[in-house]
Amino acid sequence: MILKATVGHLTHWYRDNKRDLPWREGKNPYQIWISETMLQQTTSRAVIPFYQRFLKSFPTIQDLAQASEGQVLENWAGLGYYSRARNLHKAAQIITEQGHFPKDVKELLELPGVGPYTARAIASIAFEKPVGVVDGNTIRVLSRFYGWNGEWWKTSGRQWVQETMDEWVSWGKSSEVNQAVMELGASHCSPSNPSCLLCPIKKNCQAKNKNLNKDSYPKKKPKRSFEIWIWQPEVCQHQGQIALMKNATLPFLKGQWILPGTGTLKKQKPKSYDYTHSITHHKIYVQVKKNQNLRAQKGLKWVPIKEVPRWCPVSLVQKALRQGGLSC
Numbered sequence: 001m002i003l004k005a006t007v008g009h010l011t012h013w014y015r016d017n018k019r020d021l022p023w024r025e026g027k028n029p030y031q032i033w034i035s036e037t038m039l040q041q042t043t044s045r046a047v048i049p050f051y052q053r054f055l056k057s058f059p060t061i062q063d064l065a066q067a068s069e070g071q072v073l074e075n076w077a078g079l080g081y082y083s084r085a086r087n088l089h090k091a092a093q094i095i096t097e098q099g100h101f102p103k104d105v106k107e108l109l110e111l112p113g114v115g116p117y118t119a120r121a122i123a124s125i126a127f128e129k130p131v132g133v134v135d136g137n138t139i140r141v142l143s144r145f146y147g148w149n150g151e152w153w154k155t156s157g158r159q160w161v162q163e164t165m166d167e168w169v170s171w172g173k174s175s176e177v178n179q180a181v182m183e184l185g186a187s188h189c190s191p192s193n194p195s196c197l198l199c200p201i202k203k204n205c206q207a208k209n210k211n212l213n214k215d216s217y218p219k220k221k222p223k224r225s226f227e228i229w230i231w232q233p234e235v236c237q238h239q240g241q242i243a244l245m246k247n248a249t250l251p252f253l254k255g256q257w258i259l260p261g262t263g264t265l266k267k268q269k270p271k272s273y274d275y276t277h278s279i280t281h282h283k284i285y286v287q288v289k290k291n292q293n294l295r296a297q298k299g300l301k302w303v304p305i306k307e308v309p310r311w312c313p314v315s316l317v318q319k320a321l322r323q324g325g326l327s328c
């Protein structure tokens, strides 16, 4: 009964304290899907202007499905992880063709770019399916509440968090319980210096009652080491157009339109380079080259300079163009 009471206190607190966020205004699965996809890379506060701009350009899923890839990328600019925007676009086309928005986790997982987190968030928040949603906030709250510092990034740890969250959800309204746990993690149960005195579930929290060191809960995931890459993009301009190429070999920006050129994995950073850029665990040292002899090369797409941001809105490429004496 402890869990039932805990979930009750938590959802009560959530109803009274939840932040006013634009995607919480209704239960529109399309809007929830867009917001949850954006929220995977940054905070709610930072997402708001991007979300509003995107919804203004594509108010419905049909608008998104009918847009060109360039328009979608342009409206995603600034959020990074452009493969997510491409997948949203493809999935919108599939859903529009099917004629209905999938409601179940299993169906949602079949859409491009929809992983367990997003599938569960949509199923729970838009359709009240009784499934727990696990994100960094959930892991932190549950880890502290139970005094559990297992390896949450491994399969067995992940399973513990998922099953525990599924159980919490069974004691209340799915959309509320999930959002309440995430909201608690984003407010009182912050990574450092949590405000335990104000917490609605402090009565049964192990971390608080046993005075555990909150910083150790959850356990820290070992950091992945950086890879050093040298990227030598070639800026080739012809009659006001720039050559782009779909990236099939470099591990960063995979599948995206970038400048043609070569990339090499290195043990040490080069002595000279034009600029550096980091994408996830890739530290990229860029050496820009001008090359007017690419014209006959296969697989190139020629794009007017002003339209380059539509095709590759990533700052890594914009910087290379500036370095090559061009601006778009």
Ligand code: SF4
Pocket (backbone or CB within 6 Å): 141, 144, 145, 188, 189, 190, 194, 195, 196, 197, 199, 200, 201, 202, 205, 206, 207, 208, 214
């Ligand atoms: S009592 Fe403190 S540590 Fe426990 S869940 Fe609440 S804020 Fe987190």
